[in-house]
Amino acid sequence: MTTLIAAYNSEGCIGRCDAKCYNATGPDCECICGGLNHGAGVEKAMENTRELAEEWMRQWRTEHPDTEYFLVPAAQLSLWGLLEEGRC
Numbered sequence: 001m002t003t004l005i006a007a008y009n010s011e012g013c014i015g016r017c018d019a020k021c022y023n024a025t026g027p028d029c030e031c032i033c034g035g036l037n038h039g040a041g042v043e044k045a046m047e048n049t050r051e052l053a054e055e056w057m058r059q060w061r062t063e064h065p066d067t068e069y070f071l072v073p074a075a076q077l078s079l080w081g082l083l084e085e086g087r088c
C-alpha cells in the first residue's frame, strides 16, 4: 500500500493518506489530505500531494499541534518516476 503523506508524533503515526483514501469508493474520510485525494486514484492523488503537501501540513498542524514530523513519500516517488523516464 502506498502512503502519500503521513503525520507522526512521539507515539507514532497519527494520520496519513494512502490507498484507503485515494482508492476509496465510499463516503468521505477524515484524512490528512482534507478529502482531496479521496477516490482520486493513485496518479491524481500523487499530483495533489506534490502540489498541496505543504498546505496540508500547515493545516494539519493547526488541528494537531502535537505533530512532530511528516513523511511525504509521494514526493519521492514522483522523483523516482521522473528519473526513470529520463526527464530529470
Ligand SMILES: [Zn+2]
Binding pocket: 016, 017, 018, 021, 022, 031, 032, 033, 034, 035, 036, 037, 038
Ligand atoms: Zn487522503
